[in-house]
Amino acid sequence: MNKQRLTFLIVLVLVGLIGGAKFFLGARHQELDPKQVRSKGNSQARVKVVEFIDFQCPACANGVKILGTYLDKYPHDIYLQVKYFPLTNVHRHAMVSALYSECAARQGKFWALNDMMMPQQSQWAQLISAEPVFKSMALQAGMDIRKLEGCLASDDARRVINDEKSLGQSLGISSTPTYFINNKMVVGTKSLEEELKTYFP
Amino acid sequence: MWVLLRLIIGSIFLVSGLEKLLSPYQNFLYAIQAYQVLPSPIEVLVAQIFPWIELIMGAFIFIGLWTPWVLRGALICFGIFVVMLGQALIRSLPLDNCGCFGDLIHLKPQMEIVLDSASLLLTFLLLRNIPRVQKFSLDSYFG
Numbered sequence: 001m002n003k004q005r006l007t008f009l010i011v012l013v014l015v016g017l018i019g020g021a022k023f024f025l026g027a028r029h030q031e032l033d034p035k036q037v038r039s040k041g042n043s044q045a046r047v048k049v050v051e052f053i054d055f056q057c058p059a060c061a062n063g064v065k066i067l068g069t070y071l072d073k074y075p076h077d078i079y080l081q082v083k084y085f086p087l088t089n090v091h092r093h094a095m096v097s098a099l100y101s102e103c104a105a106r107q108g109k110f111w112a113l114n115d116m117m118m119p120q121q122s123q124w125a126q127l128i129s130a131e132p133v134f135k136s137m138a139l140q141a142g143m144d145i146r147k148l149e150g151c152l153a154s155d156d157a158r159r160v161i162n163d164e165k166s167l168g169q170s171l172g173i174s175s176t177p178t179y180f181i182n183n184k185m186v187v188g189t190k191s192l193e194e195e196l197k198t199y200f201p
Numbered sequence: 202m203w204v205l206l207r208l209i210i211g212s213i214f215l216v217s218g219l220e221k222l223l224s225p226y227q228n229f230l231y232a233i234q235a236y237q238v239l240p241s242p243i244e245v246l247v248a249q250i251f252p253w254i255e256l257i258m259g260a261f262i263f264i265g266l267w268t269p270w271v272l273r274g275a276l277i278c279f280g281i282f283v284v285m286l287g288q289a290l291i292r293s294l295p296l297d298n299c300g301c302f303g304d305l306i307h308l309k310p311q312m313e314i315v316l317d318s319a320s321l322l323l324t325f326l327l328l329r330n331i332p333r334v335q336k337f338s339l340d341s342y343f344g
Contacts, residue, residue, distance in 0.1 A: 003343045007266060014260060015253075018222050025223070058295075172225040187231040194241060 052085035055097035103151035112141040203333040214259025221252035265338020279321035
């Protein structure tokens with residue numbers, strides 16, 4: 001065998017191995033959960049978005065604004081579901097903000113809390129403890145504080161958050177925000193805007 | 202020692218390329234977008250093609266095939282990495298992680314530019330000592 005043939009063979013083997021591994025891993029997509037309460041918009045919409053979010057992630061806050069604009073402009077054409085992906089090794093308040101959000105969802109107040117949490121992110125992200133701020137937001141959102149405290153003390157909310165993060169990791173997610181727009185994976189707000197423009201030119 | 206250095210440089214590209222290829226390309230695309238240098242269509246192309254270049258180049262450096270050529274390729278790559286990181290640092294772009302090794306290792310851009318500069322110098326030295334670098338290589342087998 002000469003050098004050129006060996007070169008070709010090695011490239012073929014590498015491409016074949018990796019290509020095969022990628023094929024075996026399969027295309028990643030995330031189906032909507034019809035029972036999920038962290039949803040907004042028209043469930044029959046032609047554009048379905050599943051967002052994996054970390055509430056302390058600045059890009060996620062920007063993504064919330066972008067999606068909010070599209071939801072306002074095209075309320076019948078977009079359906080959004082939110083799943084948790086706290087980056088606990090990077091963001092101090094990632095888990096606690098997710099816990100408050102999940103506990104709010106159990107009282108039907110997920111969006112009410114989210115509408116306060118995300119615009120004020122830059123303020124509470126700097127704090128040593130953000131819980132007093134979240135508790136104040138919960139009160140403003142009309143949450144039952146006793147139920148909230150019970151929820152925070154239980155393991156169930158944390159389990160839901162960790163399960164969704166594991167799901168995200170199995171889909172190949174490593175950063176936030178990550179979206180699945182009609183099952184197509186999109187990472188970051190620049191790609192989000194570009195993908196949404198293909199549906200709403 | 203020169204062979205060991207060749208294996209190290211080869212491993213860097215192999216691991217980097219492999220990690221990116223086994224992860225959705227959208228993750229590397231997100232890292233590229235943070236540098237705010239390329240137009241969108243080029244960013245997508247780079248995100249999909251560059252990991253393959255890293256993988257193949259890394260493999261060839263590791264096994265010592267077409268060594269002078271792939272080392273020149275590595276030199277160009279490290280040069281590009283240093284320039285990209287440098288411009289991001291000068292422009293104070295919000296880079297949490299350089300994206301260099303995908304999700305495997307998270308390196309701050311300040312650390313990574315030092316490592317890439319050192320790797321650039323090392324690759325240059327390897328190119329200046331090709332006969333020693335090509336010991337225990339497929340190049341030496343083919344003569």
